[in-house]
Amino acid sequence: MQRQSQPIQFMHNPEPGSLPEDTGEFLRRLGGPTLIVVDGRDNRRCRAVATLLHGNEPSGVKALLKWLRSGERPAVKLICLIASVQTALHETLFCHRQIPGQRDMNRCFSPPFDDHQGHIARHFMELLQQYQPEALLDIHNTSGMSPGFGVVTCESPVHEALVSLFTRRMIVTELRLGALMELSSEHLPVVTIECGGAKQPQADQLAEEGLQRYLFNTDVLQPAEGLVMDLYRDAVRLQLSADCHIAFAEQPVAGADLTVPFDVEKFNFGVIPALTRLGWLGPRGMSVFRVQSAQGEAVMPHYFLSRGAGLYSAQQLKLFMITTNPAIAISDCLLYACADIELNQVIDKATKLPFE
Numbered sequence: 001m002q003r004q005s006q007p008i009q010f011m012h013n014p015e016p017g018s019l020p021e022d023t024g025e026f027l028r029r030l031g032g033p034t035l036i037v038v039d040g041r042d043n044r045r046c047r048a049v050a051t052l053l054h055g056n057e058p059s060g061v062k063a064l065l066k067w068l069r070s071g072e073r074p075a076v077k078l079i080c081l082i083a084s085v086q087t088a089l090h091e092t093l094f095c096h097r098q099i100p101g102q103r104d105m106n107r108c109f110s111p112p113f114d115d116h117q118g119h120i121a122r123h124f125m126e127l128l129q130q131y132q133p134e135a136l137l138d139i140h141n142t143s144g145m146s147p148g149f150g151v152v153t154c155e156s157p158v159h160e161a162l163v164s165l166f167t168r169r170m171i172v173t174e175l176r177l178g179a180l181m182e183l184s185s186e187h188l189p190v191v192t193i194e195c196g197g198a199k200q201p202q203a204d205q206l207a208e209e210g211l212q213r214y215l216f217n218t219d220v221l222q223p224a225e226g227l228v229m230d231l232y233r234d235a236v237r238l239q240l241s242a243d244c245h246i247a248f249a250e251q252p253v254a255g256a257d258l259t260v261p262f263d264v265e266k267f268n269f270g271v272i273p274a275l276t277r278l279g280w281l282g283p284r285g286m287s288v289f290r291v292q293s294a295q296g297e298a299v300m301p302h303y304f305l306s307r308g309a310g311l312y313s314a315q316q317l318k319l320f321m322i323t324t325n326p327a328i329a330i331s332d333c334l335l336y337a338c339a340d341i342e343l344n345q346v347i348d349k350a351t352k353l354p355f356e
């Protein structure tokens with residue numbers, strides 16, 4: 001039986017001078033999902049990077065191209081998957097997360113593998129088997145403005161060490177959606193790095209600096225001595241009902257079920273005290289929300305409450321992945337919240353709070 005041709009093409013040790021400076025031009029030359037293999041100083045070991053699983057998240061591929069053009073040899077062999085090349089090139093460059101009608105590439109790493117995205121996922125999993133990398137980083141951008149952070153499906157010193165190449169903020173998620181990081185195992189630790197918003201120059205810089213450490217450090221699996229991560233565990237999601245009319249504005253919008261000020265993004269990864277106002281409610285009040293734990297329990301009153309027409313935090317919370325995109329707020333969630341706040345952070349925050 002003839003084997004169907006595999007969807008991921010290969011590029012071995014590309015000549016630095018042959019690569020264009022422009023990321024769009026680079027992607028046009030690749031044309032499709034590509035595994036770039038670069039020999040290191042020690043080729044008995046290998047590390048892996050995946051990026052551009054989402055076509056509108058360019059920081060990872062920009063950082064990779066910049067490094068490839070430098071010609072600097074990594075510490076160990078490196079394999080880099082540049083996944084959704086066609087998605088990134090679809091219509092306007094870096095505009096689509098996925099091509100309309102196709103599956104989200106980062107939801108395809110569990111069966112079934114029966115469409116184009118599934119074939120790419122399965123092929124990459126075979127390549128990981130073949131190359132046996134000691135770690136895998138999956139580099140993304142957030143949909144809104146945000147500082148960088150890491151996401152892991154299990155908490156261990158190895159995962160902390162990998163995330164800390166980029167940032168101290170680390171979210172431990174219980175959700176299982178078919179994301180690449182869910183392949184994480186004792187033999188292959190996988191972490192997701194969210195560099196920040198695609199349009200934030202700091203996100204490109206974070207991707208570059210973290211990638212440099214991953215490429216050139218002899219050891220990336222041992223946490224630095226005294227490393228303390230800013231951990232986000234047991235997060236709940238503030239979900240809106242499908243018919244909720246959400247508005248983003250500086251004052252309550254008539255007819256909206258929820259109005260959220262644009263600057264709500266300033267709460268990303270900060271600690272907010274109880275009774276911080278997050279928005280204004282319409283006549284349907286809190287009935288347009290659901291707050292669920294990863295186990296699916298309804299836990300709203302512990303996290304949020306209404307006073308008058310305001311929506312407030314019910315206790316001290318850490319918020320993250322806050323979106324000001326109404327489509328994402330409705331289809332996914334408005335924000336994530338953690339009540340689990342480590343003491344050192346509370347003290348740190350308290351000393352900075354104005355008490356006058």
Ligand SMILES: [Zn+2]
Pocket residue numbers: 053054057106140141
């Ligand atoms: Zn992404």
